[in-house]
Amino acid sequence: MEQPDATRVWRPDWPCAVRHVLAQQRRGGGDPTLRLAALGERGQHWRASRTPEGPVTLAIESRDPAGEVRASAWGPGADWALDQLPDLLGAADDWLGFEARHPVVAEAWRRYPHVRLGRTARPFEALVPTIIEQKVTGKEAFAGFRALVLKYGEPAPGPGAAVGLHLQPTAEVVANIPSWAWLGLHIDPARSRALVTVARHAEALERIVRGSTSSDLRSSSKLDRAVRSVPGLGVWTSAEIRARALGDPDAVSFGDYHVAKDVGWALSGREFDDRELSDVLEPWRPHRGRVPLLLGEAGIRRPRRGHRASLRGHFPHV
Template sequence: MTAPVTRLWRSEREIALRAQLGAFRRGGGDPTSRFGREGSATRAVQTPQGVGTLHLVCRPGDAEVHAQAWGPGGPWLLESVPALLGDDDDASGFVPHHDLVADAWRRFPHWRVPRSGLVFDALAPAVIEQKVTGHEAFAGYRALVLRFGEVAPGPFPGLMAPPTAAGWAAIPSWAWLQASVDGARSRTVVRAAGYAGRLEEGAHVSVAEAHRRLRALPGIGIWTCAEVAQRALGDPDSVSFGDYHVAKDIGWALTGAPVDDDGLAELLEPYRGHRYRVQQLLGMAGHHRPRRGPRMAPRTHLPTRTR
């Protein structure tokens, strides 16, 4: 194992790594991401320079981040640290219009929208999460990464990097089904992998143009674009329209009753430019409607044997 490349970066605001990077973790068993009790965060990704592992340490309440990176993508990851931790996000025009939003902003005044700059890294798991429960999606993503991903460089046993775009495209159809990912979603990932270079350019154009390129591909709609923009592009306005929970939860928090996407658009219109900021702040503050009833059972997409 080669020695890591390192960087010390100091922000002008407090950095809480778990809050700042929590959106990148795809469930508690995500093999590409982990948080340590000592105030650390570790991610394994595919960068434009190759596979890399980024390990960040920041003591609670501090603004000094110690970064180490391994692998061919290590230098690229070190360069991305400020944007990943929200340094590009400008919250100066954000004005809360609801008491709960104001309270969440007081609780998380240092949180900023992250920007990884890695479009396909955000796109593949977002497609896997389309129209299924989080439990099912996270399990499928975990199974595929463990089977077809790459051992992460660095001293982190069990940490895996996701497949490259070419690696996603090479996964056989039956392996997708074994991971409970149906043909519609697997075809979308495979199709997008063929345009990965063009999609990655979306990190260097306007958010509107990045959305246009994503939505030009069959199987990618407004929800998936928002999931990508929130993580890869650092867009504070890409709210998750089409999500099973988001509109209901925000409606319940701000009005006392769940709303649909039209109602959500009306509620968030005063926040235009910062609508995702509101979504994330309310989520981090724990404002979710009460959920009752049994959990939806995971589906299987494997063919059954006939007797």
């Protein structure tokens, strides 16, 4: 294998579940920007990204959940990616001030005390697949994102290409994809217009995130306003971006097909709508997003009824 441009050994001060935290960034099992080792097996996890310094391929390995993390990087963005590695794996996620408040949440937290939110600090890379996920099933969304990356992106640096890793297309490329080409990717005009718009303002979005932290409410608020100023983008899209790019613990995906129903069933025995979800989560502010996170970790979800294939992975309207 080609020698890396840079390496890093990092020892987290908590049992870091590397695969699990990286999976927060994955867009389906066929995501061409992220390759995870099989669950329960040792191996390297591969990620391709565009950093402020340029493209990078990142290989991450942790043989012991309580031990050190070894990472290698190839490409112009190698040093930046390795500097940002702890945040990517949840080191910036601060649970100070969080209170369980409910016995079900308390039990989930007791069982999963080391859950962390990772942060990529790359809002445009989070926006592209999130916009594609609007108004369609998970299967359609993941296929559309994969098609976009494979057609308009490029092979990842170093050995990334050999493992099938690709970079997302640049903002400039996305902004110049013609309308008819989006239809060939099975991405409708409403979503393609939003993608082109955010691509034209990608640098402004990056400036908001640059130098911020997971607990930086001002940056999160600015990013929220910037995302929601784009026609067709709303609270769900903003929350998904802030959770992934900033690791925002207060981001809640209102409008999601499952979140309100699952949280309501877990906490009260009945499904909630978004208004009820907002009311019940308010006491947890600024940690509202941790409640559905913990319940999801514990596998506490309402019983699924009907034909699962029509419900699984169905994304919201905004």
